[in-house]
Amino acid sequence: MESIGAGRGDGVEASRRDFVKVLPIAGLGAAAYVNSASAQTAAGSDASSILSIKIPREITESQAAPVNMGSYEGRGQTGAQIFAATCKNENLAAMFCAPGNYAIVNEIAEAGILSYGGRSEGAMAMAADGFSRATGEAVACSGTEGPGFTHMIQAIHAASVASTPLLVLASNVSLAQEDTFSSIQYLEQQPLTTGIKKYGKRITAPNRIQEYAGYAFRNLKSGVPGPVHLDFPAEVALGRFTSPSNLTMNYDKSKYRSETRPSPSSKDVERVADMILKAERPLIIAGVGVFQQKGWDALLRVAEKNEIGVCQTGPSRGHFADDHRLSLSIARGALMSADLVVFIGQYMMPTKLDYRLATDIKTIRVHPTQEDLGRNWPLDLGIVSDERVFLEMLADILPSRKRPQWVNEIASARKEALDQIDGWYKLGLQYGENQYLHPAVIGKEMYDFFYNGGVDPKQTIALWGGLTSVRFVPTYLRSSRPGQNICSYYQSGTIGTEIPHGIGCAAAVKEGVGIQGAYKGAPVLSYASDASMAYGLVELETAAKYRLPLITVVYNNDCWGTWTSTDPTPRALHMYLFQENIRYDKMAEGLGCAGAYVRNPEELRAALQVAYDLAAREQVPTLINCQGRKEFTSAGLYPPGASIPPAPNISGISH
Amino acid sequence: MKDDIKLIHKTVHDSLEEYGKRGLFNGIRGIYVNGNPEYHINWHYHREIILRLIDNDRLIVENILPNIHHYRNMENNFRKFVDKFSSADMVAHRRIDREKLSIAVKDNGENTGIECRVIDEDIRYAISSILDVVHSIFLEFIPDGPYYEYQVQELGLDQDSIRLG
Numbered sequence: 001m002e003s004i005g006a007g008r009g010d011g012v013e014a015s016r017r018d019f020v021k022v023l024p025i026a027g028l029g030a031a032a033y034v035n036s037a038s039a040q041t042a043a044g045s046d047a048s049s050i051l052s053i054k055i056p057r058e059i060t061e062s063q064a065a066p067v068n069m070g071s072y073e074g075r076g077q078t079g080a081q082i083f084a085a086t087c088k089n090e091n092l093a094a095m096f097c098a099p100g101n102y103a104i105v106n107e108i109a110e111a112g113i114l115s116y117g118g119r120s121e122g123a124m125a126m127a128a129d130g131f132s133r134a135t136g137e138a139v140a141c142s143g144t145e146g147p148g149f150t151h152m153i154q155a156i157h158a159a160s161v162a163s164t165p166l167l168v169l170a171s172n173v174s175l176a177q178e179d180t181f182s183s184i185q186y187l188e189q190q191p192l193t194t195g196i197k198k199y200g201k202r203i204t205a206p207n208r209i210q211e212y213a214g215y216a217f218r219n220l221k222s223g224v225p226g227p228v229h230l231d232f233p234a235e236v237a238l239g240r241f242t243s244p245s246n247l248t249m250n251y252d253k254s255k256y257r258s259e260t261r262p263s264p265s266s267k268d269v270e271r272v273a274d275m276i277l278k279a280e281r282p283l284i285i286a287g288v289g290v291f292q293q294k295g296w297d298a299l300l301r302v303a304e305k306n307e308i309g310v311c312q313t314g315p316s317r318g319h320f321a322d323d324h325r326l327s328l329s330i331a332r333g334a335l336m337s338a339d340l341v342v343f344i345g346q347y348m349m350p351t352k353l354d355y356r357l358a359t360d361i362k363t364i365r366v367h368p369t370q371e372d373l374g375r376n377w378p379l380d381l382g383i384v385s386d387e388r389v390f391l392e393m394l395a396d397i398l399p400s401r402k403r404p405q406w407v408n409e410i411a412s413a414r415k416e417a418l419d420q421i422d423g424w425y426k427l428g429l430q431y432g433e434n435q436y437l438h439p440a441v442i443g444k445e446m447y448d449f450f451y452n453g454g455v456d457p458k459q460t461i462a463l464w465g466g467l468t469s470v471r472f473v474p475t476y477l478r479s480s481r482p483g484q485n486i487c488s489y490y491q492s493g494t495i496g497t498e499i500p501h502g503i504g505c506a507a508a509v510k511e512g513v514g515i516q517g518a519y520k521g522a523p524v525l526s527y528a529s530d531a532s533m534a535y536g537l538v539e540l541e542t543a544a545k546y547r548l549p550l551i552t553v554v555y556n557n558d559c560w561g562t563w564t565s566t567d568p569t570p571r572a573l574h575m576y577l578f579q580e581n582i583r584y585d586k587m588a589e590g591l592g593c594a595g596a597y598v599r600n601p602e603e604l605r606a607a608l609q610v611a612y613d614l615a616a617r618e619q620v621p622t623l624i625n626c627q628g629r630k631e632f633t634s635a636g637l638y639p640p641g642a643s644i645p646p647a648p649n650i651s652g653i654s655h
Numbered sequence: 656m657k658d659d660i661k662l663i664h665k666t667v668h669d670s671l672e673e674y675g676k677r678g679l680f681n682g683i684r685g686i687y688v689n690g691n692p693e694y695h696i697n698w699h700y701h702r703e704i705i706l707r708l709i710d711n712d713r714l715i716v717e718n719i720l721p722n723i724h725h726y727r728n729m730e731n732n733f734r735k736f737v738d739k740f741s742s743a744d745m746v747a748h749r750r751i752d753r754e755k756l757s758i759a760v761k762d763n764g765e766n767t768g769i770e771c772r773v774i775d776e777d778i779r780y781a782i783s784s785i786l787d788v789v790h791s792i793f794l795e796f797i798p799d800g801p802y803y804e805y806q807v808q809e810l811g812l813d814q815d816s817i818r819l820g
Binding site: 281337353360565635636 | 798
């Protein structure tokens, strides 16, 4: 390990430096660690002229300032204050933004809603998505009009396919200036979110702001969630109101939306129970709806009562433990044996060619809205229901049954899969020759540290991207409680989400929001590709600024993983390659985080320990730069090479 | 055409149509070639796979995987994968009953496929078995093996849909 240090000069720097100095690492002397401040001095600069990175006191003071809600008294309150009050009343969990849309974001922060300001609208929108994937809660992102808004598009798409209840907010000039180009940044926003939002509106009547806030939360909190996009002309955000009667449809949330959830008829549930009883090897595919509707306890009851196999899918995982004896998340070899599949909360339906399931499998789908039933996959039975309601009803009427052969088959398949990944780990050790880290080796080291060592295996949220690593890493990042595992690339394939998603997850854990409350303050692990660094690395400054306990492990293989596609077109190869041995760890240090550059398992192990302690004790984020080789991707050179196994399974990314 | 042959052809047709209705294929069309039914099935990777019934007791899918000889150990691995379906290593409910059906690799050098011989006249069982094997080739053998480049170069995997970052 060449270095682990931090480039920040706030109050914690001295203790961190001392901590690093005394850390015992086998085979590495303390001299192997170079604090970045020392490194700068050694480079010949006058140390006294170099200012350390530090977190200004104003940040913590600002966060501790009193909550201030608007009032109809005196000059009255602005549209932004009214909107912020509704967000507060709806328990909007957090808001992530890059400044812009000033009136709205300032009042949301002022209302006491968790608020974070970062370096780019896109990454902060992804952070909001990550926060929701970890908690299931509705969350907001915001950007300024024109460029700020368009920068969020990639994140909105990712949130859309993940069914994230994401409230997208953007300013958009004034109605008086619309179409005139008399100022900068005007853009007709709503058409650009067509196809990636659940609901959207440019609010044009200032006195209807409360009415449209109701539209927003009605859509965020009902049916299948998805992004809601509101854009605010200045007249709406800055309009003033001295009485509630100035506003149209100014109702309380108990009046403008309902908490009622769709429930199935008892006859339908009995039909499901009957089909399950007739099946020999039933399987439940439990998607994101089970997580968002908090149906995990009922799911466990159903599965255990009748010994039904379960494979969890979706952007957020942990609603059925990967290591449970009935889990097929790892035991992919048993999937083809299932003779009945019950999709519950599977919002992104595959086709029969996408899923590793038998040709003649019978199919039931439970979904909260009728219009999607039958999409992509012909059904034997479709049921409209909320996921938790359905599972609780099924758990109540389903008879107990033992299925020892099915359970044994699942166990055998799991063992086979784990033996295979262990074989790849051993191959990876050989391939790396103690000079390069193969992704299977990185995966095993992360598993041993976070899930098989001194850390509570239920504690750490892991999120992962990097398609080069999909075959090797996700199997090691086990989830055993809801919201513990985040598939960053889920369906959208958005490279660059790992660090921003990690920021959102780390914010949720740091504040102990919702289901993350039991692990408040725990470090969060983000596994990222080097390709993704171009999109998200700078946002580590936001992680450092808010002292988020985020550990980012980067697989640095010096390239886009698709470089092997240039075999028949050698003149194209250069387009896929980066400079070799890029120091993402140094970039992280320059942003106020700690960094480590590692090339073998021993160094990685040591770096994980340092990073964990920094995150847990001092809330300092770390980036661990794992040097790999592009050739590890190639099946011809280093079999088995990269591959993306078909879902459903622990490494499923598409559905 | 004799009634029993008509019945076999109808059974093949109805079985495949039923699988089509259950969403297994992207499309299917049947024609007769020299009196033998031949089904062109648009299936995995949106490739057309041809299933032939020969002499009413042989089912052949010749063009499952192209050019496997160009890839290290792929042919051997493929043979092992297909053989497993009628071996004791396969769980009983997926195992092909050797008293009902024999299955073997059929290789013409350019394309590799499988051939089944119906032993006990249960053509419906034969169709079900051969479809299970072909489906498994694309959902187990290919993605679980060292064949990412193969998928790109021979099966037309769209890397813009599945990128490695």
